Amino acid sequence: MDAFSPIPALAGGLLIGLASAVLWLGNGRITGISGIFGQLLPPARTVVWRLVFLVALVLGTLVTSYLVPGLGVGGPGGEPAQLAAPPASFGISPPIWIGIAGLLTGFGTKIGNGCTSGHGVCGIARLSTRSFVAVGIFFAVAILTVTITGIV
């Protein structure tokens, strides 16, 4: 399935917004996945809720793929999920390409204090200037990266 899917996109976006609203109004925490993940080590006093959230994140994905099968990739009715293959012209093996992308994502979101969820959803909703700047930069650079590498 490679077509534009506005209805699942809107429904999924509402669920993600609801998830962030629940954590904010319930526990006063920003739903920033890079932060929740990146502060697991060294284990701080907040490690328990972070682990609970991340395990629930995986289970929520898995269970929904059984309840609403076949939306795209994943679950019993979907195509197998796969990661992007590096462009052939680069001559790099897939795990190395993916590993470099993972290092950049981990390092960048750590020093930049956020990713698509923390800056992109929560920060924009808070009208944070830092988040507007971060979102503008990472969207622009990602679009540029796709254009230059021709990965799609």
Added chain:
Amino acid sequence: MNIRLPYLATAAVSGTLFGSGLYVSQMVDPLKVLRFLDFTAIPTGGWDPSLAFVIVAAIAVMFVAFRISRGRSTPLFDKQFHEPEFKKIDAPLVAGAALFGIGWGMSGICPGPAISLVAFWPDSLLVFLVALFIGSYAGAFVIPSGHEKRLAMAR
């Protein structure tokens, strides 16, 4: 350490909804995310704008939640709202966002989908997760360590 049941149950409900939303919106599919980031496909009609619908819908809900919280002194299950205190546009913010942008454009995976993809376990996901962890850990040595020092830099 806050390990009371309502607090942890809230984290569990939030994580579940978030994972559900990533599957329903198909943002768990790195190739679909890359088809959004591929603006070169706009002239040919092959562009997939789905990601914009996801993030705008999520922001709209969160915007309302922040409005509601402005009228309250505390969240339901904690003593304070942990609102980010950083205000300044500093070098780590700009550099970090740019480096993340490169990684995101190479893979189509941001941290949320990286974790939720554990549910479907595609080839090489473990490589991404280990690299994500190492990169994040390395980043902690670059930015000033300790809350107060970081705050002094970015407030």
